[in-house]
Amino acid sequence: MELREGQVAVVTGAASGIGLAMARRFAAQGLKVVLADVEEGALHKAADELVAEGATLLARTVDVSDRDSVLALADAAYDAFGAVHVLCNNAGVGSGAEGRMWEHEPNDWAWAFAVNVWGVFHGIQAFVPRMIASGEPGHVVNTSSGDGGIAPLPTASVYAVTKAAVVTMTESLYAHLKAENAPVGASVLFPGPHMLRTGLWESHRNRPERYAKERPRRTPYRSLGQWETAMREAGREVEFTPVEEVAAFVVDGIRAGRFWLLPASDHSDRQILARSRSMLDRSAPDYLENFILD
Template structure:
């Protein structure tokens, strides 16, 4: 897909971070954007910002953990624009993990998998039948993470495991659509190459009431990118970051180039992935990756 003018794009998690940046960039390229998020005020503000700059966008509040909510997102998009050409399955959360995983609350595990993994499953079940039925060029872009897809970060077991599942689902979706000779393409988007300056470290703001945080939960101490920067500075290390707008541009460039893997890497992350693969191939005992 080379031209985004008049294409219809749906972006989940579109009110902040990477999703917001993708929505803004698509609108600037002439796309009609359905911005979706669970956070109503931020969602309205994101759409207002696009419209103020002359872009075309509508807001549709949706919860990726609900099949009914995702089907409503499909119906709203089709009612407004008729067809859908791009779906960015982007919504995701970090659960603020800290300490040993055997002490984590089951609520943390459930919330992380409900959004990151089941959110993708519900998005696939809602959108892919329509995209396949349209039988036209379309893209289903999944925001994954190298943490889970390529390396295992021991301080974030819930996020890592949920994103490992996301990558497995994404690749299998790609193979099945490829095998069906469908014009629908799948793209695996990995924000980076550095830690993205987004609000994922403050995901608690959208935590559901039925999965409350355990009052005895060990605080990770990281609620923002700035927190991570300060902690690393205490150990004499400098945190490099990537802005959401850079990720959005990577996404558009990757779609234009028809790439499945939209995955900018650093030298450290590449070496860490190679080390993990070597440990699998040789049977050597793995050690924690160093990617920062």
């Protein structure tokens, strides 16, 4: 898809991290941007920054787990700009689940699925029919993760399951768009190839009361900085991919019409091969046995 000045891009989870980087990149390409985020203060700060950089935008406080909130976002975007050409379903959260899967609180699963899976579905239903009806080229990017989208991450199983669901949802969306001969493409994004400095580690700050934990955590939430310090103390250096590189990768991928927005990585390639070999051999997933599940 050709990206042209004056087109419109909608980005959820746009107040920080990958979402803000994508919005900034689209704006730099001359697109109008619609910023959506559940965190009102951070959203307005991000919007002020982009306006100061010359962006034309609309900012809306949106809870993607709420269908009506996403439908209202679509109405606002079309009322403001008359069209949407790029949709990035990027909002996501961790879960805060502790212990073994059979010990997890149902609300940990309910909240993660409400945002990471239902949020993507709500975005598709709110925007894609209008994008198809316009007859103009368009593109949908759904943010997954290598942690689940490529191979399971048992240490964050709830999050991993939701991100695996995003991959299958995007594959199905792609097939449906092709069946309709729609001028709208679809991609699934695996941010990386290394760790990212995003607000996902502190996503519990925006956890709604309706998905509140039923019992106190056994251990405090750990920030990204605390985790990074612990890794260094254990003798492990952690590499980070700048979110700006992810945003540039997305723009290039949309232009090229790529489905798999998967950066080159020996680590990811090994995961893909190990999982594929296990399935083809009908063998136990030995690649999961090295995880330390304390």
